[in-house]
Amino acid sequence: MNSRTAGRMRGLLFILPSLLGVGVFVLAPFLEVVRRSFTGAMNGAFVGLKNYADVFSNGAFRLAAGNTLRFVAFCMPLLISLSLLVAVILYGNPRRAGFFKTTFLIPMAIPVASIVLIWKALFHADGLVNSWITAFGGQGTDWMQSSAAFWVLVGSYIWKNLGYDVILWMAGLANISTDIYEAAAIDGAGAWTTFTRVTLPNLLPSLYTITVLSFLNSFKVFREAYLVAGDYPHSSMYLLQHLFSNWFRELSMDKLAAAAVLVAAVILLLILLLRRAWETE
């Protein structure tokens, strides 16, 4: 055994404890879940794609999957563009940027549990938001008990994640070399032209990771949704996450296994597709 192979084995030694844990706690049981997704819940006999068919024909699954897709489709473009706008503004005002960065990061540190009562006081039918709306002559809505609940959720997501995305965008902005801006200024480009022709194209590499990370964080709104509205919230904010925990409680393990494999596959596919799309850019 020469010293190079010894060095290679040493590298493996460093990651071994972590790899063992990942194998025992995630990989092995996930393979087991994949196996179970093709078997019946009671007798463990092979049932082919029956569990998957059950999941797709399940009304609660359709509702939850539809809501989750709708949620992602609304909140991600909204968060990504709003955070870009804020990042560009802060980048142009470095003296004030520190205060705002701190401000927008604070919600990341606030445990959902600490603001549940505030959310309830704000969005209750007789709550603060409605009292402000009526004070300005508007018509209040019962936020949590109507389809407006969906928008409370979108708002909570943006509230929580704005700072995270602003930091990422600002890092992307800082990576653009000042030479390009100087060249654009010499060519007589105005502020808007510079933004669309120089800033935006150079931010494209950041867009991939920001999209992926924002997507992942979107799964965490379940925390707000669950703590504010419980297991069965208004149907407009009944998400896949609610469905999973309800199936888990009912011990519908066959459906749960198939749904977990489906979600894992969809997420893997999305990540690969996104990466492909941006690499061919």
Add this chain to the structure above:
Amino acid sequence: MRKIRQSLPLLLPLVLSAAVWLPIVFLVGGSFMGEAELTASLAPVLSGGEGFARWDLIPLYPTLRPYVELLLDSPGFFVMFWNSVKITLGTLAGQLLVGVPAAWGFARHEFPCKNLLFTLYIVLMLMPFQVTMMPTYLVLDRLNLLDTLTGIILPAAFSTFPVFIMYRFFRGIPQALIESAELDGAGSFRIFWSIGLPLGAGGVMSAVVLGFLDCWNLIEPPMTYLKTKALWPLSLYLPQVVTGRAGLALAASVVALIPAILVFLYGQSYLEQGIIAAGIKE
């Protein structure tokens, strides 16, 4: 005039900031109101009283009673607080113990299937709780760890996210430093210990700050795997206090907030570095 034009765009972040600060001011201000004042202003929300709820920014009759009651007369609160501490410290200790060497191995060593394994780590870090919910349940069931704090801590300790964060920092250490240490005859463990750890300390801190904020806010795993309420962390238990005792609940919310805010204030620059480390392309 120019100055005004320059500051005009700041209006947007200013308005958004209000949305961050207002709830915090409500929360902290409310925790110093007496039960009576809170009940009076929140009656429509809490007990179906007439009219709209209102909330004064500053308490009319400030009092420490809710805090005194919370700290002296609520043994349940301490149990939950302590559960949160145990889960958070246990998870962080585990993540560092296995994660730091793993990050170093990926960043600084060559071994068979390295790229494949690292891709696997990234994919796992991107999977939401719902995907790992049933797999983790099966393992915990097999190991008799359901309904124990260990059952919450162990799977979290093997999270691949901190490995990825620290990996980015270890990659940034100049190769020349490591080569010169090798020339001086330092072995790979010595290099890891005396060069990697000190120079990658920022990465370790970033992983700790991000990990702390996430653990302190843990909801899904304890809700899924812990049946015994006496084992629940604050993050899950707090909303249960809400019914009826608004003053107490607000004081509890503020106390639960304090550790997270302290870590945030102390570690904000690490937090930012950690966010960026996860975000920039290689």
